[in-house]
Amino acid sequence: ETGVTQTPRHLVMGMTNKKSLKCEQHLGHNAMYWYKQSAKKPLELMFVYSLEERVENNSVPSRFSPECPNSSHLFLHLHTLQPEDSALYLCASSQVRGHWPRNEAFFGQGTRLTVV
Amino acid sequence: DQQVKQNSPSLSVQEGRISILNCDYTNSMFDYFLWYKKYPAEGPTFLISISSIKDKNEDGRFTVFLNKSAKHLSLHIVPSQPGDSAVYFCAASRGSTLGRLYFGRGTQLTVWP
Numbered sequence: 001e002t003g004v005t006q007t008p009r010h011l012v013m014g015m016t017n018k019k020s021l022k023c024e025q026h027l028g029h030n031a032m033y034w035y036k037q038s039a040k041k042p043l044e045l046m047f048v049y050s051l052e053e054r055v056e057n058n059s060v061p062s063r064f065s066p067e068c069p070n071s072s073h074l075f076l077h078l079h080t081l082q083p084e085d086s087a088l089y090l091c092a093s094s095q096v097r098g099h100w101p102r103n104e105a106f107f108g109q110g111t112r113l114t115v116v
Numbered sequence: 117d118q119q120v121k122q123n124s125p126s127l128s129v130q131e132g133r134i135s136i137l138n139c140d141y142t143n144s145m146f147d148y149f150l151w152y153k154k155y156p157a158e159g160p161t162f163l164i165s166i167s168s169i170k171d172k173n174e175d176g177r178f179t180v181f182l183n184k185s186a187k188h189l190s191l192h193i194v195p196s197q198p199g200d201s202a203v204y205f206c207a208a209s210r211g212s213t214l215g216r217l218y219f220g221r222g223t224q225l226t227v228w229p
Binding site: 043 | 118120150152157158159160161162165205207216217218219220221222
């Protein structure tokens with residue numbers, strides 16, 4: 001396995017279900033991110049973890065709950081979602097070490113989530 | 117309020133010619149800019165970047181230009197190839213935000229033979 005891997009690739013869930021998205025990075029990075037891409041909207045940052053500690057929650061509803069057990073794994077736990085939460089959820093990782101040089105984020109292939 | 121804007125949702129270019137994708141930003145604190153390419157059913161892949169201390173960065177067929185005074189950057193692809201057909205996202209970050217990226221909505225580039 002190389003890069004950033006996300007599972008599942010597709011997920012259909014009911015509004016009362018509980019599911020989890022998984023992300024794993026094999027790049028040795030120290031920061032991981034969850035992004036959301038809704039239709040006709042730019043990629044929006046949801047959560048940032050650096051050294052396994054959450055450093056940013058971008059005003060995301062509590063029905064989305066992230067977990068970062070170690071620097072290689074990131075989860076997004078979902079419960080009682082709404083149909084408008086249907087989107088592409090992308091995980092990314094990067095190596096952050098001060099301001100310079102800045103390293104780009106590497107993205108997984110995403111999970112296409114549909115809430116019915 | 118969107119801080120990174122790509123005002124052209126699509127661009128169509130003939131193979132062999134130059135593709136120019138544009139991006140504007142509003143936050144003068146941004147100090148690092150990136151371009152990503154995205155194919156359908158795949159995540160964005162990093163293409164090229166530039167820091168605010170430079171005004172040009174080149175990598176093979178891809179060149180990014182930065183005009184800080186105009187808060188504008190552009191991606192030039194020369195020569196364009198059909199395999200370049202994808203959605204291109206412009207992104208920006210600033211030093212204090214731990215790798216957080218602000219993205220534009222993307223531009224769909226189509227390169228036709």
